[in-house]
Amino acid sequence: MTDFIDSFEDEDPFDSAGLRLTVDLTALTENWKDMARRSAKARAAAVVKADAYGTGIEDSGEALYMAGARDFFVATVDEGVTLRPYAPDARIFVLSGIWPGTERRLFENDLVPVISSEEQLAFWMAVLAEYGDYPCALNVDTGFNRLGLSMDEAIALADDVSRPASFAPVLVMSHLACSDDHSSEMNRQQLESFRQVSAAYEGIDSSLAASAGIFLGSDYHFDLTRPGIALYGGESVNDMVNPMRPVVSAEARIIQVRTVKEGESVGYGRATRLTRDSRLAIVSAGYADGYLRSQSSAGVPLRQTVPRGGQGFVAGRKVPVAGRISMDLTIFDVTDLPENAVRAGDYVELFGKNVLVDDVARSAGTIGYEILTSIGLRHERRYLHEED
Structure with missing residues (x-):
């Protein structure tokens, strides 16, 4: 039994974490140097x-x-x-x-x-x-x-x-x-x-x-x-292209990929009804992790004024949130990806280089400041340095 347990000692917890946060310290310091120059x-x-x-x-x-x-x-x-x-x-x-x-x-x-x-x-x-x-x-x-x-x-x-x-x-x-x-x-x-x-x-x-x-x-x-x-890496000026380098990337593990028939509903309140046979990826992140409920694709007041909900990024494509975001789980519609492109254990980028934090904020009706400062305690963190 001891040998079996010892065999796991060298595993990096980041590689198996349900939620991962990567902070690029090189980008952070380059952004500070940029602001110092300005x-x-x-x-x-x-x-x-x-x-x-x-x-x-x-x-x-x-x-x-x-x-x-x-x-x-x-x-x-x-x-x-x-x-x-x-x-x-x-x-x-x-x-x-x-x-x-x-x-x-x-x-x-x-x-x-x-x-x-x-x-x-x-x-x-x-x-x-x-x-x-x-x-x-x-x-x-x-x-x-x-x-x-x-x-x-x-x-x-x-x-x-x-x-x-x-x-x-x-x-x-x-x-x-x-x-x-x-x-x-x-x-x-x-x-x-x-x-x-x-x-x-x-x-x-x-x-x-x-x-x-x-x-x-x-x-x-x-x-x-x-x-x-x-x-x-966040935007600070309205209507200006953001010159800062992205610093933070948040990812959530796919727990399950399931096939759902046309006409069925998704998530709490049956907020989303599917108009086609669909494949859904359920990931281990929700509003307890700072992935705000207001990004839900339906069933929240914000969708009356901002039509599109949140998006993730997986297998080289952006994918939309499906239904309401719950406390620990979010559902993404991966129907438009090739059938074998995603599977349980893969990670969806919630925000980072492919889904900018301020775009996530806009879908939630807020600002990048709130998304970053709402990051929960369950993320396993990795800090990148230039030598990495």
Whole structure:
């Protein structure tokens, strides 16, 4: 019995996984270098929040650090703590800022809080009074109406001669609301507002542009840009050919191929009725894995406005989703493939180089950001490096 078990020890779990996720770290770092070039005189940071957009903050963060990134943005202190060993001397900015109870982990891991409200600012001042000098960043709302000190609050703070000397922000930043639409007047309005803020904090780094803002041009770059979705291969600007390299590929194993007669139904709610004898491939992925139910071919509200549902890729062809996507399973119609082209055990690409993540998003009525950050926990991961 022991010899039998030992014979399996060298098998790669990726080769037999029901769900596989391949992350091309070379494409990731090339995308960062591309955004760094587009940022021109500004430095390019790397946004790695939400587990590096679903790609894995440890591996992706380390790859970006090795490529030259020295400024990172995360959403939470926990994310910053996870990233720190992989970006040892980088500046790591925590976008959610600081809250009571997070001080120790923030300081021990040399994380920089982004202060976004008067309440956070008051607490930060109290922390400085107890712990002494420590860097922070200031987030200023220039029209987004999401997070940030108001313009008046930020400029008054810059001019406040009574503020303690230990209060020493190293970055002032804001966020564009409409940078994915280059024709929007909002971009120019926010730029002019941010210029006022930047001038009030002369000598301190300024940052306005995330991925889409970088494509708006040098006026928006200031000292530091913050590329996020573009690093992971996603579209960031509407109505523009995406220049970024695909980074992530998700595949699901075919569990069964079955033949179904014309007139029969497929899946929950009998949402799809077959108009011909069909062959269906059932794969081991569903909405629990981030393959959103709204991509179903029928039986969901979105199909009333976006006629076509999701597609996979197998045996050199795109194949449509059939019926409703369920929690753990999705059905693809492979009737148009040669009869022996697919069999149980083969893999269908859910998104990747052949089915772009943003095309998947459009069929689901959402954006590539949501597809990537919804990747579930059941994927076996493989990271590709240039030497691979």
